Amino acid sequence: xxxxxxxxxxxxxxSASILVAVGDRVQADTVVAKIEALPGRMARVNAxxxxxxxxxxxxxxxxxxxxxxxKAGETLAARSEFFDRRAVRCPVDGVISxxxxxxxxxxxxxxxxxxxSTGPVTVQAARELRIPPRELEFNRAPGVRVGTLVARGQVxxxxxxxxxxxxxxxxxxxxxxxxxxxxxxTITIIPAFPSPDVKAYIRGxxxxxxxxxxxxxxxxxxxxxxxxxxGGEAFGPLHVIRGDLASPVQADQGAILAVQGTxxxxxxxxxxxxxxAGAILGYMPxxxxxxxxGDHANLGITGDDDVPYPxxxxxxFHPVPMREQVFSALLKHEGETVSMRGVxxxxxxxxxxxxxxxxxxxxxxxx
Amino acid sequence: MPPSYIITDVGSTTTKAILVGPEGRGARLLGxxxxxxxxxxxxxxxxxxxRSALRRLEEVVGRELVPEICRTPGExxxxxxxYLSTSSAGGGLQILVYGLTKSVTADSARRAALGGGAxxxxxxxxxxxxxxxxxxxxxxxxxxxxxxxxxxxxxxxxQYVLEVCDVLNAAKPRPRFGSDFRxxxxxxxxxDASETVRDTLSDLxxxxxxxxxxxxxxxxxxxxxxxxxxxxxxxxxxxxAPGYGQLSTWVDEDILPxxxxxxxxxxxxxxxxGTNILGVDIGGATTDVFSVxxxxxxxxxxxxxxxxxxxxxxxxxxxxxxxxxxxPFNISPYRVADRILTKLIHPTTLPxxxxxxxxxxxxxxxxxxxxxxxxxxxxxxxxxxxSFISTRFFAEGRTGTHEQVAEAIDVSKxxxxxxxxxxxxxxxxxxxxxxxxxxxxxxEGKTFFSVDSVFMxxxxxxxxxxxxxxxxxxxxxxxxxxxxxxIAPAVxxxxxxxxxxxxxxxxxxxxxxxxxAGDIRVIPLAQGHKAKVEVEPLGQTGFRGMRRFEFDTxxxxxxxxxxxxxxxxxxxxxxxERARANARWATQIGAYDLHGEPAKAGDxx
Numbered sequence: 001x002x003x004x005x006x007x008x009x010x011x012x013x014x015s016a017s018i019l020v021a022v023g024d025r026v027q028a029d030t031v032v033a034k035i036e037a038l039p040g041r042m043a044r045v046n047a048x049x050x051x052x053x054x055x056x057x058x059x060x061x062x063x064x065x066x067x068x069x070x071k072a073g074e075t076l077a078a079r080s081e082f083f084d085r086r087a088v089r090c091p092v093d094g095v096i097s098x099x100x101x102x103x104x105x106x107x108x109x110x111x112x113x114x115x116x117s118t119g120p121v122t123v124q125a126a127r128e129l130r131i132p133p134r135e136l137e138f139n140r141a142p143g144v145r146v147g148t149l150v151a152r153g154q155v156x157x158x159x160x161x162x163x164x165x166x167x168x169x170x171x172x173x174x175x176x177x178x179x180x181x182x183x184x185x186t187i188t189i190i191p192a193f194p195s196p197d198v199k200a201y202i203r204g205x206x207x208x209x210x211x212x213x214x215x216x217x218x219x220x221x222x223x224x225x226x227x228x229x230x231g232g233e234a235f236g237p238l239h240v241i242r243g244d245l246a247s248p249v250q251a252d253q254g255a256i257l258a259v260q261g262t263x264x265x266x267x268x269x270x271x272x273x274x275x276x277a278g279a280i281l282g283y284m285p286x287x288x289x290x291x292x293x294g295d296h297a298n299l300g301i302t303g304d305d306d307v308p309y310p311x312x313x314x315x316x317f318h319p320v321p322m323r324e325q326v327f328s329a330l331l332k333h334e335g336e337t338v339s340m341r342g343v344x345x346x347x348x349x350x351x352x353x354x355x356x357x358x359x360x361x362x363x364x365x366x367x
Numbered sequence: 368m369p370p371s372y373i374i375t376d377v378g379s380t381t382t383k384a385i386l387v388g389p390e391g392r393g394a395r396l397l398g399x400x401x402x403x404x405x406x407x408x409x410x411x412x413x414x415x416x417x418r419s420a421l422r423r424l425e426e427v428v429g430r431e432l433v434p435e436i437c438r439t440p441g442e443x444x445x446x447x448x449x450y451l452s453t454s455s456a457g458g459g460l461q462i463l464v465y466g467l468t469k470s471v472t473a474d475s476a477r478r479a480a481l482g483g484g485a486x487x488x489x490x491x492x493x494x495x496x497x498x499x500x501x502x503x504x505x506x507x508x509x510x511x512x513x514x515x516x517x518x519x520x521x522x523x524x525x526q527y528v529l530e531v532c533d534v535l536n537a538a539k540p541r542p543r544f545g546s547d548f549r550x551x552x553x554x555x556x557x558x559d560a561s562e563t564v565r566d567t568l569s570d571l572x573x574x575x576x577x578x579x580x581x582x583x584x585x586x587x588x589x590x591x592x593x594x595x596x597x598x599x600x601x602x603x604x605x606x607x608a609p610g611y612g613q614l615s616t617w618v619d620e621d622i623l624p625x626x627x628x629x630x631x632x633x634x635x636x637x638x639x640x641g642t643n644i645l646g647v648d649i650g651g652a653t654t655d656v657f658s659v660x661x662x663x664x665x666x667x668x669x670x671x672x673x674x675x676x677x678x679x680x681x682x683x684x685x686x687x688x689x690x691x692x693x694x695p696f697n698i699s700p701y702r703v704a705d706r707i708l709t710k711l712i713h714p715t716t717l718p719x720x721x722x723x724x725x726x727x728x729x730x731x732x733x734x735x736x737x738x739x740x741x742x743x744x745x746x747x748x749x750x751x752x753x754s755f756i757s758t759r760f761f762a763e764g765r766t767g768t769h770e771q772v773a774e775a776i777d778v779s780k781x782x783x784x785x786x787x788x789x790x791x792x793x794x795x796x797x798x799x800x801x802x803x804x805x806x807x808x809x810x811e812g813k814t815f816f817s818v819d820s821v822f823m824x825x826x827x828x829x830x831x832x833x834x835x836x837x838x839x840x841x842x843x844x845x846x847x848x849x850x851x852x853x854i855a856p857a858v859x860x861x862x863x864x865x866x867x868x869x870x871x872x873x874x875x876x877x878x879x880x881x882x883x884a885g886d887i888r889v890i891p892l893a894q895g896h897k898a899k900v901e902v903e904p905l906g907q908t909g910f911r912g913m914r915r916f917e918f919d920t921x922x923x924x925x926x927x928x929x930x931x932x933x934x935x936x937x938x939x940x941x942x943x944e945r946a947r948a949n950a951r952w953a954t955q956i957g958a959y960d961l962h963g964e965p966a967k968a969g970d971x972x
Contacts (some may be wrong), residue, residue: 042499042537048788097503097537103529108538109500143496151500200512227712286704295686298671299679316712317705346676346711 001329002204003220008201011214015111016198022209026200028339029235029359032215033198038174040110040151043092048104050088051079055104062106066096069111076106096281112152112174120178125157126185133185140170140180140187149176149192156187178306190306201233201339203358222357223325226280229342229353230293230302231310234278240327240334249274256280256338258330261321265291272308277342280330280355282322284313303343303353308349310342312353333357369394370449372837373432374826375420376625377454377614378402378412379652384420385826386428387841394837396845399821405610406456412610413456414617422749430473436617449833452618453825455625456564456608460600460639461543463511464490465531467518472556475581476517478590478745479555481666483596484627485513486653493527499534500729512604514540514550514572515592516564521582528560532567539571544607549573550598555580555592585749593627600624601877620833626655626666626826626849631837633657633785635831639839642782645808647735648790648822651675651714654734660775665746669738674731674790675714680709688733693729693806695950695961696722697942703729721959724795728803731790735807746775779812779857779911785847787819797924798889798957805887805956809934811857812910813902813918816928849894851923855930859884860907866931867908872899882931884908887955890929892922900927928956929963 012018013358015037048058061077064070070090078087094108125140126133140157150156150171158168175189204219238258241253243265253275257263261282263271267278268288292304314322321327338357345351371388381753382404386397399424399621405416414437421433436450462485466473473492480487488509491502514535518528535552542548552572554564561576568574575598577591601621605611615622623631629648637644637659646657653671671680682690687700690707706726710716718724784805786792800818804810823846831838859866866884869879872895882888884906892898901917904910908931920927932952939945950961 039504040500042503042534100529100533100536100567102567103526103533105530105533107533109503109537130598143498144500145496147496149501149504151498154498228708285701286702286708287707290701291702296683299683299708300676317708346679360542 001222001224001325003222005218006202006204006221006223006356007207007216007218009214009216010198010201012198012212016212018209018211018215020200020209020215022206023331024206026204026206026217028200028203028337028356030200031197032200032206032217035193035196035198037111037113038193040094040112040174041092041154043094043108043110045076045088045091045106045108046104047077047088047099048114051077051086052084053079053104054119058104058106059099059101062099064090064096066099068096070108072096079188080119082103110151119191120175120188121175122186122188123156123169123172124185125187128169129157129159129167130158131185134182136187137182144177144180144187146177146180150174150189165168165339176304199233199235201235201341202356220359222329222356222359224329224357226312226314226344226353226355227316228284228302228346229310229312229344230305231278231307231342232303233339234310235337235339236277237335238330238333238338239276240331245271245279247252249276251276256340258322258327260327262288262319268311269308276309278310278312278342280312280314280340282313282327283315283317283320284311285319286317290315296302300346301344303345305342310340310353312340312342312355327347329357330355368507368706370834371397371447372449372451372539372830372834373421373424373436374450374830375417375452376628376825377406377417377452377456379406379456379627380404382416382420382456383565383822383826384412384417384424385823385964386424386430386432387826387830387837392893393840393844394834395598396823398424398578399823400424400427404456406608407769410609412613413454413608414610414613417452417614430723447525447704449619451620451826451829452614453623453625453628454605454608455735456524460485460596460604460624461488461510461512462596463488463506463509463514463540464929465514465516465518466492467527467531467556468494471584472517472519472581474747475589476515476555476592478587478665479517479580479592480515480596481608481668482589482599482630482744484629484630484666485596486622486668491531503534503538506535506540510543511550512543513599515596516552516553516554517556517580519560519579520584521558521579523557523559523675525557525560525563528556529563529567532564536567536571542607544604544609548603548607548969551603553577553592553599555595558582572603573603581773587749597621597623597627606758618830623829623832624824626657627827628825629655630657630664630666630828632824632828632831632842634659635835635839636783637662640783643780644783644785645739645776645781646785646787646824647738647791647804647808647821649674649731649734649738649786649790651789652677654738654788656738658742658746658776658842660718660746660780663775665742665744665775666955667738667745669734669741671740674727674734674788675710676773677708677734678730679711680734680907681730681734681737684737688831690726690729691735691942692938692945693732693949694725695953695959696725696945697946716886725842725959727790728794728799730808732803732807734790735786735803739808742773745774748773748775756840760923778808778810781810781814781853783815783817784808785817785819787822787824791818792820792822796958797848797850799959800854801925801928802953802958803958804850805928805930806936809855809936810853810897811855811934812913813900813916814853814855815920816853816923816925817847818850820846820848849921849923851889851892851925851928852918852920853928853930854900854902855932855934856908856910858907858909858936859933860905865905867907869927869929870901870903871927872901873897878961880929881905882929884931884933885937886931886932887952888929889925889956890927892920892927893925894922896922898927925957926952 087343094110160166208216239255244261369389402419862885870879
């Protein structure tokens, strides 16, 4: 298990500030970009009929074109003939996605602020609509169900939709619906991007910056591949435990636990309460897996999971402790910052979870 | 002299080559070999894997084959062999499907794409419950090889189809292969919208307009869309895939998507035998189900059901209890889950013990059951006659439709079941394959079970387009392994009481067997031996109205299988009792020598 050259490309969504330049040295947890906005809902404006032209003539009347950023209230298209002056205004801040020459529509992709939310948000839907909690089931908007993505401002539930007195509740964030609780009358949403910070992930140097696309970082380290994992990325000082994790752990805030054997469901939750940021386990029995992710999770494609923190399994699901060679490598890096990623794709183009033990050299070169 | 054929199937992981040529009275399989597919790095050229498979085939058959087909451009063929190929490499043909409403044109378009041999990336419809931005992101991220747009019955509103086109323009999906490649789009919708659709999409896509695949509510015309899929697969998609440009100069007929080739041979078998057939191919990642019912071909792909990469999905979709219920021993369900998840993370491993094998076979049973259940939702009959209101006023789109379709599949009317894929084809005993098919598909009445010996059906499918007699001869003599006829009453009386009397007359000699309710019995009949079978239901036993009946049959590797357990198979609720029942059935059919007793739990921990 020797250090090797590592290169990672850190992708950024549509709108982000890049905070580094080519040649900069970065640590694993250095913030290299900040996400500012995300693509949101699609707005459609029938511009041709608004300004009174044939759909086919709309492209000639457009003041903005496909790909342009537009602000709410800006003129999209206009017609001026004698005393007949008409214009169509943009209803939202966004980017023009397409102009239809057969229907006369302009399609605008809304751009929404990322917002401040980093954790799940619970909407008191029944209370806001003043309906009994159980009636939420019948009043949720079409397509609003567990697992679906919702945009900020999207209607989650409504009553009396066709009447003047109609009421509705909307999503405060761009995220995925985690739970619709008809006992409490609530809808819980997990942010699609829990943090605006895009981190370097490995220690090294910035070797390329591609605006609106991403940042390439090259460095050195030892990559330990697990067999299966849950959750996204985590960084933190390594805290190694011999045997199993049975009782609450005394670890630094933000630590990554490396457990030679396994950890029970309760021990994993208790570790979260102690501020643990990630766990590397020798093995994890399926009983613990299913109690963590539920009976309906796609176990072959993970990364987006609703788990307390990222978890990596090094050996499997049978009671086999971590291989000595791997455990020794982790022991050698005890107390140092490591990076880990639980994402697993078991299919063609397989992705396995990984732990990166960074080389001591500050420049991230292979020693 | 009858021609010889070299045929390859370029799969995701292996390229399988066969040589078919004259032997005795007809065409036979002369050899088979395989090599890893080389569609990915470091080779990124499928012809490397094809050459390698052919070199191995040369060793098997002792003939020089590579120079015969691996020609450089402009080089003439030597004419001794025909070369044909199918392909599913790189994930097969991946199509994005659009329709207007889920239950009408989107459903028909889905069937057209599946029949064309495609893997469906997504089916978009105006009433699929998703927000526009969610669909747009899905389109943007899916990287299709091709897009199929259906929508609108002829004469209906065209606005919705045009909106679909606008959204496709806005999403601008990127192709899977080749950055400058214009994605082929097939428009098979409302004919009144054809020209406007052409105008809307031609700037960004390579558009092909074909006949509306659902011109009216009660009529479905899938052929033109399916043909367009095949043509575009060859002329556009395959030209972009690594090495296919070269491969397409070697073949003497168009390369077919693998599932389309399997469908072709299934149709031919059904046609020649004059029976309904149902085939199941259980792979590592996906399970395909094909059926030909009253001459109509149906195909479904359960993209998330399989024995290795998708074993975790089978666990989730079937539920742990449903897998455990087929085991001939009692075990903690979580120990079973440990084993299934281990298979997920190490997809290429083989079972290490008999119990591991039994767990895999229980998993396969559930995968096939679920895939068959999904297939039944695809294999449907359109409404026979539209109501006056729907013909007069209905235009697909704004109002949607709730016209009911009927299931095409009736398990009592399928004359032949064919099992394929590792779990069924390579079961250590053919009797195990028979038990898996019985439990998963639960056929009724009289039928016949076969398994594919070495998964040659794609090769024979592409061959059937050129030489159907050769394809059928090889299929019958070298490909399909007959397991035997199956007799299964739907209803049986009291457990342990005689349920059915089955008499076999072989070469003038008559054997009669009484089978009790709740039992399986195998009556020996050697492979290829002909027999006349007389079946007499006893007591309350029922074959859906059929009383005494008789038929002619031939034996298979298992024998004549009489399943008198009734339908659905009554599994005891108590785990110990259920394990004992499974052990008894496994012993009765000859799948395992358990003497009717469950394995000891101690063996398993």
